[in-house]
Amino acid sequence: MSGAVLLKSLTAVSSVWMIFSLVVIAYFYQKEGKDERGELIFNKFFRFMFFLLSVCIAWLVFLAARFDFPYELYRRIIELSLCLTYVVGTVRLLVLRKRY
16 A cells, blocks of 8 residues: 555545534533633643644645655645644643543
8 A cells, every 4th residue: 555545545434533523522612611620621632732733734735845745645644633633622622621
């Protein structure tokens, strides 16, 4: 299996997980986002998401400067990094909910 096919498969699977993550985030925000505890949790959650997405973009810029990617592969890597950011961020949200 080539790298492009593997990346395409990972993007498809992570897209489904991203949709699930968005539903979970919306549910928890609607349920707990209005009080002080919810605001604290979501502030920490969005700060983590911003940091993680910034790291993914910086990593991609670094790799793009080193290697010459075709457009399709570059697009797939961006999609995958966005999807994985949402999935990892949702796990972080669940951990924050248990902690606070």
